[in-house]
Amino acid sequence: MDSGKKSVFRCFALITQLGLHIMVPTALCVALGVLIDRRFGTYWVIPLLFLGMLAGGRNAYRLAMSAARADSRNESGKTAPPSGEQSDEEDESDEG
Numbered sequence: 115m116d117s118g119k120k121s122v123f124r125c126f127a128l129i130t131q132l133g134l135h136i137m138v139p140t141a142l143c144v145a146l147g148v149l150i151d152r153r154f155g156t157y158w159v160i161p162l163l164f165l166g167m168l169a170g171g172r173n174a175y176r177l178a179m180s181a182a183r184a185d186s187r188n189e190s191g192k193t194a195p196p197s198g199e200q201s202d203e204e205d206e207s208d209e210g
Contacts, residue, residue: 128181135177136170143169
């Protein structure tokens with residue numbers, strides 16, 4: 115497979131992951147709010163909706179920054195660590 119097709123598939127996968135990282139926490143928080151509302155007769159859907167959107171936005175931001183760092187490493191000639199693993203540089207920055 116040539117480099118252009120790999121790039122298109124990589125971008126498509128990133129867009130799909132971004133959407134899922136936003137949708138899943140939002141949907142879970144809304145479902146939890148609905149369950150709480152039905153059980154106790156309260157109104158928690160709206161606050162939990164905002165909480166889910168904030169959590170999804172944070173997840174999407176971290177994913178986008180991770181992808182941007184990996185792209186900049188690839189452009190500078192370094193190889194990116196396998197998915198889910200951190201490089202030594204990231205481990206040192208997390209400790210401080």
